[in-house]
Amino acid sequence: MAEIETHEYDVIVIGAGGAGLRAAIEARSRGMRTAILCKSLFGKAHTVMAEGGIAAAMGNVNSGDDWRVHFRDTMRGGKFLNNWRMAELHATEAPRRVWELETYGALFDRTPEGKISQRNFGGHEYPRLAHVGDRTGLELIRTLQQKVVSLQQRDRAEHGSYEAGLRVFAEFTVTDLLRDGDRMAGAVGYWRENGRFVRLTAPSVVLATGGIGKSFKVTSNSWEYTGDGHALALRAGARLINMEFVQFHPTGMVWPPSVKGILVTESVRGDGGVLRDSAGRRFMFDYVPEVFKASYADGPEEADRWYSDPDNNRRPPELLPRDEVARAINNEVKEGRGSPHGGVYLDVAGRLSTEEIMRRLPSMHHQFKELADVDITSQSMEVGPTCHYVMGGVEVDPDSAASAVPGLFAAGEVAGGMHGSNRLGGNSLSDLLVFGKRAGAGAADYVSGLERRPEVDPADVDEAVGAALAPFEVADARGAENPYAMQSELQQVMNRLVGIIRDGEEMCSALEQIAEIGQRAGRLAVPEGNRQFNPGWHLVLDVRNMLLVGECVAAAALRRTESRGGHTRDDHPRMDPNWRSRLLGCVLRDGAVEVSEQEQEPMRADLMRLFSREELEKYFTAEELAVEETASRTE
Amino acid sequence: MGYQARLRVWRGDSESGELRDYEVEAEEGEVVLDLLHRLQATRCPDLAVRWNCKAGKCGSCSAEVNGRPRLTCMTRMSLFDPDEVVTVTPMRTFPVIKDLVCDVSYNYVKAREVPAFTPPEGLEPGEYRMQQRDVERSQEFRKCIECFLCQDTCHVIRDHAENKEAFSGPRFLMRVAELEMHPLDDYAERGGDRPEESRGEHGLGMCNITKCCTDVCPEHIRITDNALIPLKERVADRRYDPILRFFRRKKE
Numbered sequence: 001m002a003e004i005e006t007h008e009y010d011v012i013v014i015g016a017g018g019a020g021l022r023a024a025i026e027a028r029s030r031g032m033r034t035a036i037l038c039k040s041l042f043g044k045a046h047t048v049m050a051e052g053g054i055a056a057a058m059g060n061v062n063s064g065d066d067w068r069v070h071f072r073d074t075m076r077g078g079k080f081l082n083n084w085r086m087a088e089l090h091a092t093e094a095p096r097r098v099w100e101l102e103t104y105g106a107l108f109d110r111t112p113e114g115k116i117s118q119r120n121f122g123g124h125e126y127p128r129l130a131h132v133g134d135r136t137g138l139e140l141i142r143t144l145q146q147k148v149v150s151l152q153q154r155d156r157a158e159h160g161s162y163e164a165g166l167r168v169f170a171e172f173t174v175t176d177l178l179r180d181g182d183r184m185a186g187a188v189g190y191w192r193e194n195g196r197f198v199r200l201t202a203p204s205v206v207l208a209t210g211g212i213g214k215s216f217k218v219t220s221n222s223w224e225y226t227g228d229g230h231a232l233a234l235r236a237g238a239r240l241i242n243m244e245f246v247q248f249h250p251t252g253m254v255w256p257p258s259v260k261g262i263l264v265t266e267s268v269r270g271d272g273g274v275l276r277d278s279a280g281r282r283f284m285f286d287y288v289p290e291v292f293k294a295s296y297a298d299g300p301e302e303a304d305r306w307y308s309d310p311d312n313n314r315r316p317p318e319l320l321p322r323d324e325v326a327r328a329i330n331n332e333v334k335e336g337r338g339s340p341h342g343g344v345y346l347d348v349a350g351r352l353s354t355e356e357i358m359r360r361l362p363s364m365h366h367q368f369k370e371l372a373d374v375d376i377t378s379q380s381m382e383v384g385p386t387c388h389y390v391m392g393g394v395e396v397d398p399d400s401a402a403s404a405v406p407g408l409f410a411a412g413e414v415a416g417g418m419h420g421s422n423r424l425g426g427n428s429l430s431d432l433l434v435f436g437k438r439a440g441a442g443a444a445d446y447v448s449g450l451e452r453r454p455e456v457d458p459a460d461v462d463e464a465v466g467a468a469l470a471p472f473e474v475a476d477a478r479g480a481e482n483p484y485a486m487q488s489e490l491q492q493v494m495n496r497l498v499g500i501i502r503d504g505e506e507m508c509s510a511l512e513q514i515a516e517i518g519q520r521a522g523r524l525a526v527p528e529g530n531r532q533f534n535p536g537w538h539l540v541l542d543v544r545n546m547l548l549v550g551e552c553v554a555a556a557a558l559r560r561t562e563s564r565g566g567h568t569r570d571d572h573p574r575m576d577p578n579w580r581s582r583l584l585g586c587v588l589r590d591g592a593v594e595v596s597e598q599e600q601e602p603m604r605a606d607l608m609r610l611f612s613r614e615e616l617e618k619y620f621t622a623e624e625l626a627v628e629e630t631a632s633r634t635e
Numbered sequence: 636m637g638y639q640a641r642l643r644v645w646r647g648d649s650e651s652g653e654l655r656d657y658e659v660e661a662e663e664g665e666v667v668l669d670l671l672h673r674l675q676a677t678r679c680p681d682l683a684v685r686w687n688c689k690a691g692k693c694g695s696c697s698a699e700v701n702g703r704p705r706l707t708c709m710t711r712m713s714l715f716d717p718d719e720v721v722t723v724t725p726m727r728t729f730p731v732i733k734d735l736v737c738d739v740s741y742n743y744v745k746a747r748e749v750p751a752f753t754p755p756e757g758l759e760p761g762e763y764r765m766q767q768r769d770v771e772r773s774q775e776f777r778k779c780i781e782c783f784l785c786q787d788t789c790h791v792i793r794d795h796a797e798n799k800e801a802f803s804g805p806r807f808l809m810r811v812a813e814l815e816m817h818p819l820d821d822y823a824e825r826g827g828d829r830p831e832e833s834r835g836e837h838g839l840g841m842c843n844i845t846k847c848c849t850d851v852c853p854e855h856i857r858i859t860d861n862a863l864i865p866l867k868e869r870v871a872d873r874r875y876d877p878i879l880r881f882f883r884r885k886k887e
Binding site for chain 1: 648662663664665666669675676677679680681682683684685686687688689690691692693694695709711732733734736739743746747750751752754760761763764765766767770773774777778779780781814817820
């Protein structure tokens, strides 16, 4: 094989969203020569789509807030399946990570005292989301991007080159991870611009590739979200957990067809917006589940009083966790009370003044005006569920973000555990920062502790390059498959059969169809053109990843015979405490996805005591609570 | 509701290219980017086009539609007569890589030349206090999604590639203004002078405030009125203030 462009680093970070950039900043600050590999242009990652805010218990708006309250909310939101250590680290460290952004130059909206303002959001007991209007994700990505640039400026002053210690590879896609024995040795990828391959050698790799939403037809996710990191991790020998839990955001646009799925921020509800059926009825009062009855209002009067007097009233049910609201909307539409285009109405016009809407929700106003001819200051929005986030991902050590493969780390959406069965809004951006930093530190510590740097076997590189180029050979063969058609086929299967409401038979059928598509995927061909910026070829490589993660989702979902968070089954509609401590893991063995059960480590006693006995009884088995009680007594 | 839209798309690379005509099915409510995607999925699988969020938030899908710099994801087909030929070409100010994708690295080079936010000394994380009215000016500029349409339309570089060396373009002059107006930026306290640098390093003087950048901004940021003119005024204040001028001359 011809000479291949080669670079050597200490840490390579795959993904340039919030988690990837925060990891890279940390690794570089600890002296690591670091590369950031991003699939799009620098600063375009999916993080920009986050709208509502960053959850952090700073207590700026309600001083009753602290990490314990945030921890409790997160565990409740995830129906207690969360990795409790991750939830604890997240709740305790999020405020510091947000404050740190101000030292990088971020400008959040302010309280009258000049502190960072915080807004209400689903599942959060107090106003907790630091925000900038409804474009918080943009602020986060730009701030981190500019921090990266400032580190490069420092490197230039000290070493004469912007790229001496931290380089961004923009529009660069990783196709394979490289190993030396069982540990990480680097990665192979290509420049999208010209299709040339690059070998990067590094003892540690941080995956920060985001999610898998593009596997579903109706999604808020962009083309990048094809589960690359999930697939890379599987192929490198790591384990994925919780893949059955997929979050459908309750409010995506439903009309016109071309924008179906685009996100409508939860801030609309956080700031007072309400959901109505076709007759104008606020239906969410009918959908408050037993476990949440104590904290959510049962009528509009109390719910409306809550905005001005949160201490003496219960919250409006529009602010239930996302899984609850999405199911409720789904049911309203199914029972014939939906809007003309198959959604329900989200009304903020009747709730806030025009000025307030323009100040708090400017980008929603813009989005509806431009794309749907709807003026949200006077008209209701039509909304319905859209695939938004995957709770499942690489199983990691909570403190260091290390996976089971030495040298491989994961942070952000590609990592699993933190959010349990359902993520609260606002907990994603804070997750990116908290665990992005930890992954960068974990990778740096790992590299510092190495006695021998791993070596890359040139044969592995040749094999990776050969595999990525193979679809060009198929082009003229008979029976060649088109990547655009195949992607759309897979999206339909996932949406229809492994979507918001699931059923055993349908999931069996989904697995059969995924297997059948997988058979044909071997004949995926680059339909036309050469290696220069060829989206058809790029998609061939992406579809392979999508098939693999699609299979994980369907296989794990079939195995979990209960309903919990982002996994709802018609044939097993109840939440089963016996399933709470059991996680489903996916590994790749001889090319096939293998699902197995594993026990989750019991929650530490001091964290258990943050909840009332009555509440724990709703989630835990009697045996688990008995063990806990004995432990408390002997302490 | 669907109809056959007439699309004329520039196809080619850095060496050669041409406009090609296509008829593409258009559905109700669709935007130009939807049609480009349909073209990709049905007839031109290797058509190069950048996009990410498809909701006007990431600034990836910039191109020129009938000669006007636009985000293709926010350009509704209903803007055009169904019989009209809609011409989509890459941004003219930047070198073409392939089809609608061009080399925007100029912008990333310029971004690196603006000295970063300088955190105030003596303030720990969590101690920053700023009033809403004081952060709003810079917040307006931070709405920028870096679509680079303002850079594309700016005639200082659009027809004069030779100016690119000395001129950073509206996007990055606005970045200087944003930092200059940041309530807690300590750059000046450490001896820096952002307005002066905007003139010297970034070529502010070449801008003759024709407001083309403001006109094409999809975020409706008032680039000229709120960033460039105030920056020019600060430069003028400093350069022509007789007392300051005296001190500067001494320093020089």
